[in-house]
Amino acid sequence: MDTLAVVFEQPETLSVRRLPLLPPADEDVVVAIRWSGISTGTERLLYTGTMPPFPGLGYPLVPGYEAVGTIVQAGPASGRTEGQLVFIAGSKGFEGARGLFGGQAARVVVPGARTVPITDAVGEKGTLFALAATAYHALGVGQRPLPDLIIGHGALGRLIARLTLVLGGAAPTVWEINPVRMGGATGYRVVHPDDDQGTTYQCIQEVSGANGLIDTLVSRLKPRGTIVLAGFYHEPVSFVFPPAFLREATFTVAAQWAPGDLVAVAELANSGKLDLDGLITHRQDASEADRAYVTAFTDPDCVKMILDWSAAA
Secondary structure, eight states: OEEEEEEEEETTEEEEEEEEBOOOOTTEEEEEEEEEEOOSSHHHHHHHTOSOOOTTOOSSEEOOOOEEEEEEEEOTTSSOOTTOEEEEOOOOOBSSSEESSOOSBSEEEEEGGGEEEOOTTTGGGGGGHHHHHHHHHHHTTTTSOOOSEEEOOSHHHHHHHHHHHHTTOOOOEEEOOOGGGSOOOSSSEEEOGGGSOSOOEEEEEEOSOOTTOHHHHHHTEEEEEEEEEOSOOSSOOOOOHHHHHHHTOEEEEOOSOOHHHHHHHHHHHHTTSSOOTTOOOEEEEGGGHHHHHHHHHHOTTOSOEEEEOGGGO
16 A cells, blocks of 8 residues: 655655555554645744754655544554544654654554544644644643733634633734734734733733744733743744843743643534634645645745645545
8 A cells, every 4th residue: 555645855855756655553544635734833844954853853754744534444443433534643654754744645544543533514624633732732721821912823823812712711912013914813803013002911822933022022921921932933032031030920831732632622623612714725736735835834825725635535
């Protein structure tokens, strides 16, 4: 068994080619992928070769961890059945390329326990589950207040704002400096920082990944407020100490989502409580992945790009 897959041959070199798949074990399922999302964070780092070293990193590799497909073969110990629509956060069952993270392929082999069933109504929007789980993890539900200020109105910022409302929080303010991304708010306001003078906030979620913002955010923090760093920063993050000292500021770093976060957002989305409409703005046939990646990485109009694998089935 083999599959068509997106392969990063080396940094800044992408191909779409066939790869052999490892035979499935009893606990595995074979999933025919219908849609997969392009991550402008992790996949950009893998594509440019700027991903910090970690075990297993190397080229060639199959990227992607935002895929939705139909189970076409279910092992007897997989806990799944054929015909189920599921989300998968990647796979590793390729020969001739590393699975980092292995979701950008027409067909994948993955343990059934690592799949998350989704409804037909969710469909292609299930590609947003990993990003939604990242947003849920950043919120730290039960550990800190829900945010009243979010920095950045990309896909992650929008999901954090929507989850804040779903979880019963007050409508947050979102700062955005790109006019193209000012629209798309539902139930909360998006403003340029220059137009939001004087307001102070208890919990600020910084998801833009932009450097040099911390001092500005500290200046808008209420006493004993919290700044959550939920973006990814390529350069050292620093701040002037005295203002943070005077406010007794708390800094929190939000990393990758945990399995419980994925389960939580899947339940919210499958039940219809979490609205994922309007976040997927671009679609491209998987055979034209090279064009899709350029658009996803460079076009400010692109909030979320997904690849359509239907022609590769």
